Amino acid sequence: MQFILSEEHEMMRKMVREFALNEVAPTAAERDEEERFDRKIFDKMGELGLTGIPFPEEWGGAGADYLSYVIAVEELSRVCGSTGVTLSAHISLASWPIYKFGTDEQKERFLKPLAEGRKLGAYGLTEPGSGSDAAGMKTTAVRDGDEYILNGNKIFITNGGEAEIYVVFAVTDSALKHKGITAFIVEKGTPGFSIGKKEQKLGIRSSPTTEIIFEECRIPVSQRLGEEGQGFKIAMMTLDGGRNGIAAQAVGIAQGAFDAALDYAKERKQFGQTLSKLQAIQFKLADMATQIEAARLLTYQAAWRESEGIPYGKASAMAKLYAGDIAMQVTTEAVQVFGGYGYTREYPVERMMRDAKITQIYEGTNEIQRVVIANYLLK
Numbered sequence: 001m002q003f004i005l006s007e008e009h010e011m012m013r014k015m016v017r018e019f020a021l022n023e024v025a026p027t028a029a030e031r032d033e034e035e036r037f038d039r040k041i042f043d044k045m046g047e048l049g050l051t052g053i054p055f056p057e058e059w060g061g062a063g064a065d066y067l068s069y070v071i072a073v074e075e076l077s078r079v080c081g082s083t084g085v086t087l088s089a090h091i092s093l094a095s096w097p098i099y100k101f102g103t104d105e106q107k108e109r110f111l112k113p114l115a116e117g118r119k120l121g122a123y124g125l126t127e128p129g130s131g132s133d134a135a136g137m138k139t140t141a142v143r144d145g146d147e148y149i150l151n152g153n154k155i156f157i158t159n160g161g162e163a164e165i166y167v168v169f170a171v172t173d174s175a176l177k178h179k180g181i182t183a184f185i186v187e188k189g190t191p192g193f194s195i196g197k198k199e200q201k202l203g204i205r206s207s208p209t210t211e212i213i214f215e216e217c218r219i220p221v222s223q224r225l226g227e228e229g230q231g232f233k234i235a236m237m238t239l240d241g242g243r244n245g246i247a248a249q250a251v252g253i254a255q256g257a258f259d260a261a262l263d264y265a266k267e268r269k270q271f272g273q274t275l276s277k278l279q280a281i282q283f284k285l286a287d288m289a290t291q292i293e294a295a296r297l298l299t300y301q302a303a304w305r306e307s308e309g310i311p312y313g314k315a316s317a318m319a320k321l322y323a324g325d326i327a328m329q330v331t332t333e334a335v336q337v338f339g340g341y342g343y344t345r346e347y348p349v350e351r352m353m354r355d356a357k358i359t360q361i362y363e364g365t366n367e368i369q370r371v372v373i374a375n376y377l378l379k
């Protein structure tokens with residue numbers, strides 16, 4: 001057993017770190033302030049081969065593994081949590097289910113442009129009345145010849161409005177509860193499919209979050225993903241991987257806040273010495289670094305399991321739970337190290353603290369992660 005990254009993984013980290021520092025970090029505060037998504041950043045990620053990291057080359061991917069993918073999300077999130085989740089939702093939530101459950105024709109038509117970064121992906125599960133209780137969705141899909149007619153609306157869609165390809169879930173047989181849910185691939189521009197309200201958020205403000213609306217929206221059977229009734233399983237299995245992407249985002253945000261706090265502690269003088277000489281600050285830094293390292297190990301372990309084909313649902317839920325919680329703690333402590341300055345927009349730590357909060361909420365709240373973990377322990 002080795003706890004060092006391979007040359008390939010180190011190269012991935014170096015490449016993404018350079019890109020993040022040069023092309024993402026400079027506008028992170030401004031995009032947050034303006035709630036502005038920058039498509040050019042996504043396009044550049046496509047040029048670098050980041051948009052299809054874990055998928056085979058034949059489908060436009062980079063043919064790398066899931067560890068490379070989480071390293072990329074971590075490094076992006078270290079400077080900008082919004083950019084981290086853009087990539088995570090694109091790869092884990094939109095591209096992955098098509099890779100795993102799509103026909104070759106669907107992979108050619110939808111996965112390839114996603115993996116190559118020519119199109120952006122999104123995932124539609126949550127509805128106004130069903131968040132944690134995902135199976136309680138109300139959006140319907142009624143078969144009509146070679147088509148399904150979709151009606152309903154989904155909310156909190158990451159990459160909403162900007163994405164061209166949406167993997168969505170709808171009820172095809174309400175009597176069957178979760179066994180009556182089916183997955184579909186929907187393209188932006190399809191008649192009857194529209195983008196609703198854009199959310200104004202506490203954090204990850206340069207990642208667009210919108211409602212999506214279906215009104216008599218006709219989707220050909222060829223765009224059904226998997227079999228009728230298989231949708232809930234597809235949604236859950238997709239989230240198994242997605243949650244580890246969020247764990248990586250949380251690790252990255254925490255690391256970014258820690259880096260800033262460490263630098264500040266070494267520079268800022270009070271009582272005739274730098275903050276770093278004060279044991280109160282040293283203990284904070286030691287706790288923060290330890291928590292980040294533990295969260296990173298859980299995240300990398302879950303990614304390694306997925307790459308090796310070993311079950312990873314529990315590992316991924318544990319990683320997301322722990323990394324989300326410590327990201328909130330670490331970023332809050334980072335603001336504390338900065339004192340009054342940390343509370344201002346002059347420094348990035350307040351943005352990181354705002355960005356961290358969502359990692360305890362989306363892709364299953366941390367309470368739901370505990371439910372998932374307990375189910376594994378008790379079954």
Ligand code: CAA
Binds near residue numbers: 158361368
């Ligand atoms: N893999 C495969 N199958 C799974 C599974 C998994 N990970 N989890 C559940 N299933 C299967 C079960 O085996 C069961 O199948 P059978 O009927 O064949 O036995 C079926 O699904 C139903 O399982 P449960 O009885 O456990 O389902 P439930 O209704 O009680 O819900 C839940 C379980 C864990 C609470 C689930 O609803 C859940 O994960 N909720 C949270 C939803 C969520 O994470 N939403 C986030 C939305 S995405 C997002 O945040 C957007 C973003 O853009 C970033």
